[in-house]
Amino acid sequence: xxxxxxxxxxxxxxxxxxxxxxxxxxxxxxxxxxxxxxxxxxxxxxxxxxxxxxxxxxxxxxxxxxxxxxxxxxxxxxxxxxxxxxxxxxxxxxxxxxxxxxxxxxxxx
Amino acid sequence: xxxxxxxxxxxxxxxxxxxxxxxxxxxxxxxxxxxxxxxxxxxxxxxxxxxxxxxxxxxxxxxxxxxxxxxxxxxxxxxxxxxxxxxxxxxxxxxxxxxxxxxxxxxxxxxxxxxxxxxxxxxxxxxxxxxxxxxxxxxxxxxxxxxxxxxxxxxxxxxxxxxxxxxxxxxxxxxxxxxxxxxxxxxxxxxxxxxxxxxxxxxxxxxxxxxxxxxxxxxxxxxxxxxxxxxxxxxxxxxxxxxxxxxxxxxxxxxxxxxxxxxxxxxxxxxxxxxxxxxxxxxxxxxxxxxxxxx
Numbered sequence: 348x349x350x351x352x353x354x355x356x357x358x359x360x361x362x363x364x365x366x367x368x369x370x371x372x373x374x375x376x377x378x379x380x381x382x383x384x385x386x387x388x389x390x391x392x393x394x395x396x397x398x399x400x401x402x403x404x405x406x407x408x409x410x411x412x413x414x415x416x417x418x419x420x421x422x423x424x425x426x427x428x429x430x431x432x433x434x435x436x437x438x439x440x441x442x443x444x445x446x447x448x449x450x451x452x453x454x455x456x
Numbered sequence: 457x458x459x460x461x462x463x464x465x466x467x468x469x470x471x472x473x474x475x476x477x478x479x480x481x482x483x484x485x486x487x488x489x490x491x492x493x494x495x496x497x498x499x500x501x502x503x504x505x506x507x508x509x510x511x512x513x514x515x516x517x518x519x520x521x522x523x524x525x526x527x528x529x530x531x532x533x534x535x536x537x538x539x540x541x542x543x544x545x546x547x548x549x550x551x552x553x554x555x556x557x558x559x560x561x562x563x564x565x566x567x568x569x570x571x572x573x574x575x576x577x578x579x580x581x582x583x584x585x586x587x588x589x590x591x592x593x594x595x596x597x598x599x600x601x602x603x604x605x606x607x608x609x610x611x612x613x614x615x616x617x618x619x620x621x622x623x624x625x626x627x628x629x630x631x632x633x634x635x636x637x638x639x640x641x642x643x644x645x646x647x648x649x650x651x652x653x654x655x656x657x658x659x660x661x662x663x664x665x666x667x668x669x670x671x672x673x674x675x676x677x678x679x680x681x682x683x684x685x686x687x688x689x690x691x692x693x694x695x696x697x698x699x700x701x702x703x704x705x706x707x708x709x710x711x712x713x714x715x716x717x718x719x720x721x722x723x724x725x726x727x728x729x730x731x732x733x734x735x736x737x738x739x740x741x742x743x744x745x746x747x748x749x750x751x
Contacts, residue, residue, distance in 0.1 A: 370481040386478055387498035391506065406473050409480070416480030419473070 349434040353401075355380065356392055357431040360402065360423050368407060368418035369393075393421065401427035459489035466496045469593060470503075503590055513591035520584045520729060521599045527726050528576055529606035532654045535569040536646045544641040556700030565693040572686035573653045576726045579679060581658035583729035585665025596662060600655075607650040615643040676737045683730040687723045694719045 349357070359375035360367040369389060376384040396402045407418040423431075442448045463482075467475045478499065482492045507513055542562065545553035552559055588595040604610055619639060671679065695716060 369477050370484045373481070373485070385498050386481060386495040387500075387502040390474065390478065390499055391502045406476070409476075412484055413480035414483035416483065417473070417476045418480060419477035 348437065349401075349430050352388065352392055353396060354431060354434045356389070356396065357401065357423055357427055360421050361428075361431070367421040369421075370413075370418075372421065390419075393419070396427070399426075399430075400424060401430055459493050462493045463489065463496060466493065466500055469500055504594065507588075507590035510589070512587040513589060513595060516584050516587035516591070516595050517598065520580050520587070521595055521602065524576070524580045524726050524729065525599050525602035526606065527722050528573060528580065528654055529602060529650075531569070531722070531726070532573045532650050533607055533646070535566060535573065536649045536653070539566055539649065540641050540645050543645065544637065547637065547641070556704045557697055561693075561696055561700075565696060568686060568689045568693050570653055572683075572690045572723075574657045575679070575683050575686055576729075577654045577657040578661040579683060579729045579733065580726070581661025582665045582671075583661075583732055584658075585662040592662070592666070599658070603650075603655055603658075607647075607654060609647060612643045612647050615639060671733065671737075673737060673741075676733050680730045680734050683727050687720070687727055690723060691716055691720045 355376050356372060359372045359379070363371050363375055369386075373384045373386070373389050376389075393402065393404060397404055401424060403422045403424055405420050407420040409415050409417045463479075467479055470478065478496065482495070487495065542553050545551065552562070557565070584595060584599060585592060616639075694714075
C-alpha cells in the first residue's frame with residue numbers, strides 16, 4: 348500500500364496533469380496540506396514511486412526563469428492510478444464512523 | 457558567496473539530470489541561498505541513507521576500506537621504508553645499505569612488491585567503486601582517511617611541525633637532530649612513493665568503476681592472473697632477506713621472522729577484490745547463458 352506522502356504526490360501529479368514537475372508538485376502539495384514539502388522528500392519519493400512503476404519521469408525543456416535548467420516532468424501510470432484509488436478507498440473505509448467523518452457530513456464535532 | 461559555493465559543491469554529488477532539476481526548482485521557487493543549501497543537503501543526506509539500505513556498500517566498507525586499506529598501507533609503507541633507507545645510505549655514502557641481499561635481489565624484491573601494491577590498489581579501488589554506488593562518498597572518504605593516517609601525510613605533517621618547532625628553538629634538545637636530508641628521505645619520499653603506489657591506482661580504479669566501464673572477460677582474467685602471480689612472487693621474495701642473513705652468518709644467526717604461510721595470508725586478504733571480480737564474471741556468464749537459452 349502507498350504511504351501518505353506518496354499518495355499526496357500522486358494526487359498532485361494528477362491535478363497538475365501535463366504541468367506536473369518538481370517545483371509545481373511541491374507548491375501543489377504545500378498549498379493543499381499547508382505544510383512545508385522539502386526537496387529531499389520530494390525527489391526521494393519520486394525515485395521510489397518510479398521504481399515501483401507508479402509514475403514515469405523524463406527531462407523536459409529548460410526555461411529562463413529556472414536559470415536555463417530543465418524540469419523533471421512527471422506522469423502517473425495506470426498502476427499509479429490503481430494504487431492511489433486503492434489508498435483512497437482504504438482511507439474512506441477506515442474513516443467510516445469516525446467523529447471527523449460525521450463532522451464532514453454535517454454532524455456534531 | 458559561501459552559500460553559492462556550497463550549493464555548487466552539494467549539487468555536484470548528484471547525477472547531471474537530477475542536478476538540473478533541483479537547481480532549476482531552487483531558481484524557480486526563488487529560494488534564499490541559505491534555504492537552498494539546507495534543502496539540497498537534506499536531499500543528499502536522504503539519498504546517502506537510502507544507498508546504505510543494500511548490503512553492497514557495507515561489504516565495501518567492512519571488506520575493502522577496513523582490511524584491504526589497512527593492510528595495503530602497511531605493506532606499501534614497509535616497501536617504501538626499505539627503499540628510503542637504501543636511497544638515504546646511497547645518497548650519503550655512495551654505497552647501498554647492506555642487509556645481506558645482493559643489489560639485483562634487492563631491486564627484484566622492490567619491483568615485485570611495488571607492482572603488487574599497484575595491482576591490489578587498483579582492483580581494490582575498482583571493487584570499492586562498483587560495490588559502493590551512491591555510498592562512495594562515505595566509503596571513499598574513509599578509504600582516503602585510512603591512507604592519510606597510515607601512509608605518510610599525517611607522519612609528514614608531524615615531521616614538518618617538529619622541524620618548524622626546531623627552527624623556532626621550541627623543541628627540547630633531546631628530540632633533535634632532524635636534518636633536511638632525513639626529512640626528504642623519511643617523510644617526503646615515502647609520501648610521494650606511497651601516493652604513487654597506493655592512492656593513485658586506487659583512485660584510478662574507483663574512477664573506472666564510477667564511469668561504469670566493465671572490465672570484460674579477458675581483462676578480468678588477466679588481472680586476476682597478475683594478482684595471483686604477484687602474490688606468489690611477493691611471498692617468495694619476502695623470505696629472501698631472512699635466508700640471506702642466515703647464509704651470511706653461516707647459520708649462526710637466525711633472524712626469525714614470519715613463515716611463508718604468515719606472509720601469504722595478508723596477501724590473500726588484499727587480493728579478495730580480484731577473487732570477487734572473477735566470481736562476479738562467472739555469475740554474469742551464467743546469467744547470460746540462461747538468457748540465451750530462454751530466447
